[in-house]
Amino acid sequence: MYLVQRVLPLLRQIHMEQNYEIEMEARIQGVEEREIKVTRCESGGDERQYCDNCNTSIVDFHRSCQNPECFYDLCLTCCRELRDGCQPGGGEAESSHRNFVARAEGTDVKTERKAPKPKKSSGSESEVAFEAEVCETAESSEFPEWKANADGSIPCPPKERGGCGGAENDGNCAVVRQAAYRKGGHDNYVYCPDAVQLREDETEHFQTHWMKGEPVVVRNVLEKTSGLSWEPMVMWRAFRETGAVRKLKEETKSVKAIDCLDWCEVEINIHQFFAGYLEGRMHRNRWPEMLKLKDWPSSTAFEDRLPRHGAEFISALPYSDYTHPTNGLLNLATKLPESCLKPDLGPKTYIAYGFPEELGRGDSVTKLHCDMSDAKVHEAEDFRDFGVSETGTLGKSAEGKPPCRPEAEAEAMRAAPMVNPCADDSLQGNDTSDIGRGGAVWDIFRRQDVPKLTEYLHKHSKEFRHINNLPVGSVNHPIHDQTFYLNEQHKKQLKEEYNVEPWAFDQYLGEAVFIPAGCPHQVRNKQSCIKVAMDFVSPDNVQECIRLTEEFRLLPKGHRAKEDKLEVKKMALYAVSAAVRDAKSLFSKLN
Structure with a gap:
């Protein structure tokens, strides 16, 4: 002793x-x-x-x-x-x-x-x-x-x-990344596991964050793939080789992209668009031209037109019980019978230019919005720093409005400073890829902060610009309208006035970002990159999906988010029915 x-x-x-x-x-x-x-x-x-x-x-x-x-x-x-x-x-x-x-x-x-x-x-x-x-x-x-x-x-x-x-x-x-600096906050860090090291029991750890409405970032997803190139020109050649060029000849010649300066839709030769992805483009005043190509090829035919890319993407999905579009045990979307019309949950591609610094106007962004379902967005392609070339086009408004007026475009050009942010030689050419720097900046807001965020946007709505680079007019819903992007100044002001701060972090090559349903989020591209997105419906967030459906009900007719395309209640009924059948079958075998 x-x-x-x-x-x-x-x-x-x-x-x-x-x-x-x-x-x-x-x-x-x-x-x-x-x-x-x-x-x-x-x-x-x-x-x-x-x-x-x-x-x-x-x-x-x-x-x-x-x-x-x-x-x-x-x-x-x-x-x-x-x-x-x-x-x-x-x-x-x-x-x-x-x-x-x-x-x-x-x-x-x-x-x-x-x-x-x-x-x-x-x-x-x-x-x-x-x-x-x-x-x-x-x-x-x-x-x-x-x-x-x-x-x-x-x-x-x-x-x-x-x-x-x-x-x-x-x-x-x-396995965490600091993404916020809220005083006394217990959720300032984002869970960031490595895809290569994920074990079968990791799903339970994922659920501890997911059920609390916290985003998750899975690193090194590309390490689990065969190494198939997602470079735009490679995808275009693969698209043509599938025979789609004969079926949809016109579609292979030109595409409709969005110009982030005035949010107008422009028609551009697809080869020119991809060349701009690698080399850069600029407006007549030498301001960087940020173009976005959304859902190309369309998600309804993604696996038909790019079968190898589609198969590789599906095979690399982390937490496949949640995310797999056909075999996900915890994905309610897989429970719909074959006879039902199924919602379009992807995969969807987003190909967009980017610029390292925040320009303040014309940034390559996905504006603040809220997905009805859970989402997984994967950085599939290596990034390209932005360069410039002398071209420009004008077309139809991306919101279905009349084409932008030339005088409106001229007004926008006059409003923009007459400088060339691309003049730095280090950003020129197509060999300036810097995968050590993040390709996109994410801001994801907590669900509990939505009321204060909404109040702030209503209060400062006139300070934001959208179509034709004009101030935002009427506001139906500041988040579901998808007309606002909070730059660094607005995020700082939001913090000062309402003590609201998002999870903010860079997304790197090969990282998959999981966004819980009901979390408003926005993205800015720092480099040209390709993102591939897949939506899914998890049992953890089904109540949040229902709440969003009720919000969408109250939007005016004709609103972009009005239609209930997800039909979560129908999914829930079929999912519970399937689970009960499986449980009965299991018990009968045990007995």
Whole structure:
């Protein structure tokens, strides 16, 4: 008992440190502590394990790089010091660096370094709960900077420090991304799992966020595909090879796109549109011309005209129980019988130009709106920085209104500053793709903030522009009209006046964004890119779909969102009927 009494304080300290890590991991992932699963790693009896940073022996819990070619281990003390803003490990870190150099030369300083092993789950906290200890802040001049991320997660250190230097948290298991800075908010982070590492039991974790109306971003979706190119010219050639060119000859010659400067519909040769995607276009005053091509080819024939692309997209869908258009067990849309007219849920393609900076006018945006169903939007193509060329067209209003008046266009051009934002040589040409930068900026608002958001838009409606680049006139519904886009200035003002802030984040190549039904959202393209969208109806959000249906009922006749094309109530009846039949069949087999 004397021994236990003396050692007990140490055991309590170890227990406190481990509980703290689990608590922080739960906070970062947005789940309860009991849901955190710590992976056990095998260790032989003749092996000792050390922290790769400070060379202190590892007793039990530690953090490990997920990169299978790295295996960098970090003790909990170094993790805490990193979050405190200190040099982790103090002087020991330098000797650890020398050990890394020795290992690179073939001499393993760690005693009998073991073979690759399963790594344990990683994560960290937002605020440090321990008292900060005195630690060294001065870094060796040979060491590059290494510090914890803003959300408290720990990245693998740079190669000069012995890690793999993986960017965007590649060196750890941080599966969240800070997307808001609401004071006291418990939902400032967006869950961002890796598609390659998703396990069968990950659906349950997804549901914990989904049922609360939180968006989810799945990374590296393209890693699960065959590598089929989604480059526009490749898609166009594939479209022609299917024989569609003979059936719809005129459609292959020209398409109707939307000019984001005046929101008018323009007719353009499809080859010219795709050339502009790669090389850029501009208006006569050298202002960037942002064109959007929506739903090409039409979703009703997507799989017929681009069968390989359609099959690859479906095969790569994360959380297929929710998203698969025919076999999704939790997708209510799959329960409609063959005899029923089914809603058009995609896949739909959105091909649009983009520009790195917010122009303030003529930005390539999808304006604020709210989908009746749940949605998944996937960045399928590598991004292109915007360049310019001398062309321009004029056509019919995208809202079905008369063609834009030439004088209205001239007025818009006079209103725009006579500058060329594309003059920077770094943005010219078609080889300036920078996939390291996000391709699109998303703003997704919480459902509970919709009343305040609506009030703000009504109050400031005259400050926004839409058709013909003129101020927004009448407002039926500030969200369902899809005539507003909140730029950075308006988002700041919304925060100041109503304390409302969206989840705001960049979408990168190969990422799939899941948007819960009822969450207003808007998107701005920072680079030319292709998005592929698929809608689905989940049981978690069916009540929200019904609420939106009731809102659409009250819109005036002829409104773009008036028609109940989804028929959620019918879906729900068929889905419950199918579930009851399946349950009866299962019970009969068990008996």
